[in-house]
Amino acid sequence: MSLEFFGSPLTDRLFACSPFTAAARRANVQGAWATWGDNALPEFFSSIALETAAIRNAAMLEDKSPLAKIHVHGPDAARFINRLIPRDATQIAINHAYYTPWCDDLGKVIVEGMLLRLSETDFIVTAGLMNRWLSRQRGRLDVVCEDVTDLFGILALQGPNALSILQEATGHDWSDLGFSRGRRAEFSSVPVHVWRTGFTGVKGYELWVPPEAGNNVWEALVSTPSGASIEPCGHASQDIVRVEAGMVLPAIDYARAGPDSVQAHSYGLVDDAYHASPYELNLGRFVDFSKGDFAGRSALFAESQAGGIGRRIWAMRVDWRQLVSSYLERDEMPIVNGKIRRIPPMELLSGGDVTGFATSIGWSSNLKEVIGFAHLPAHLDPHEVVFLRWDESEHPIDVPVSLSTLPFVKPSRK
Known part of the structure; x- marks a missing residue:
């Protein structure tokens, strides 16, 4: 912890x-x-x-x-990697980095992070450790997976x-x-x-x-x-x-799937209800069905054809002025954390019912806003009135939020 x-x-x-x-x-x-x-x-x-x-x-x-680093190398390394990620690993050039999710057979995200190619047969994965998952998937392939975090x-x-x-x-x-x-x-x-x-x-x-x-x-x-x-x-x-920048974290914004989840995190989101597919985490653009088979392909393809996903993640802006006003009406000191609240999630309500949850909530001094990620049913109209149940005080406050697509700040790649 x-x-x-x-x-x-x-x-x-x-x-x-x-x-x-x-x-x-x-x-x-x-x-x-x-x-x-x-x-x-x-x-x-x-x-x-x-x-x-x-x-x-x-x-x-x-x-x-401290970011976990796994060295995947051997004659079958490229084939092994390509079988485990939804992106086409055959397109990764030497000295090229891919951001990609790694999914289990149910199409749920184990981790997401960078995949670096050092040579034709050498890769480094920078994400949460997946020792059990990688070991189970290796089969008879000539590939070695080593933890090189400290190197x-x-x-x-x-x-x-x-x-x-x-x-x-x-x-x-x-x-x-x-x-x-x-x-x-x-x-x-x-x-x-x-x-x-x-x-x-x-x-x-x-x-x-x-x-x-x-x-x-x-x-x-x-x-x-x-x-x-x-x-x-x-x-x-x-x-x-x-x-x-709209970047999610395992155990904070979603529960890790796969056999390493409990071993890797003794805190954070671990309940199955918080498992998520790439589509639910705004990572659907990294799923490539044209590449052939890969872990989770059948489940992800069925999800893509079903007319919608279970949840969708939104950029959430909290009406912090209303929040502060509610505190003052109670003669209480306003509590708005200067750091990101990682766990537990806060409830989101629509029509008086709990319809989702919010993660990674905190004050952005650059944007002058309280921001976070809203996880809501995919069918929900983003213009619908949604409230965040702010539970940082003794008596929770329901404060309105506005939703938009991620990210809050558009990344610069120039």
């Missing part, structure tokens, strides 16, 4: 250190930390508002090293100034690196794999770094002339901008 705490630099005996922990300790002036698995990472460095503004308007650095540090460099910072740090032109593409580089003789991708909806890069070189790469970036615009970014700030 995730913990949040304040204090002096962390004791290595309590938490695992990432390649960037030393640099993060120096920069974390507020001493706010949160856990991600066995790792402790900054919750925020300065303030959530300042960091989210930097992501949209300047540049940020964020440590994403790389991942440093996200995101924001409008990311390109100039990267070019100054490496001395190379990166303007021709297309979206979702990767390339190798050197930072002061340190080999780094740079991927043009990210989880924020803004232009940026992810730097895959040897563990021993994390501190040097961090310093190389912040020491550039354009690096003065960098704000180190904590977990809370990134969580808000990923909601703005």
Whole structure:
């Protein structure tokens, strides 16, 4: 379970250190930390508002090293991958990254995340661990699946100034690196794999770094002339901008399907009622029925032909002024969390009945709105009056919300 705490630099005996922990300790002036698995990472460095503004308007650095990484390799690796994802893996070029869901045989999402191709027979999956699922699917194929999470540090460099910072740090032109593409580089003789991708909806890069070189790469970036615009970014700030970009998280916005679900998450959404297909998570564009058979194909095809899906996810904006007014009428202090509320979901009502639920709810200082994801029946008219049952106070408040298509902020890929 995730913990949040304040204090002096962390004791290595309590938490695992990432390649960037030393640099993060120096920069974390507020001493706010949160856990991600066995790792402790900054919750925020300065303030959530300042960091989210930097992501949209300047540049940020964020440590994403604890992200699970599975190395899938061997003569049958491409065939194996293609059988397990709804996208056509045969179209992935070397040094190309795919964002894709992974589904079980019922068409429910196990995880979603990036699939990176390093060579004809080498892939890396960056998503929740799927050890049991992958083992069961391997059969007689000549393929190996290895957890390589600790072999790389991942440093996200995101924001409008990311390109100039990267070019100054490496001395190379990166303007021709297309979206979702990767390339190798050197930072002061340190080999780094740079991927043009990210989880924020803004232009940026992810730097895959040897563990021993994390501190040097961090310093190389912040020491550039354009690096003065960098704000180190904590977990809370990134969580808000990923909601703005319409990016969902397992166990937070849907329950993981598959045999690894309970093993992988001891908290969050685990009930079958929260399982979801790609269509229900706004990921239907990644389902390709022309590619042949794949896990969940029959169920997803039947769903696509049935005239609609069970649920649909919407961008939800909460009438926070009405919410604050309701608090004041009760002589209570308004409670609007500055961070994303991850669990449990809040109820959504229409016509006086509970018709759905809302996840990842919180204040966006960039948009000046309380936002989140609304999970509602697919047949519901988005113009219908829907209320969110705000349960952050002793007596819940039903506050109106407005719905629109995702994302809140259109990703920039230029």
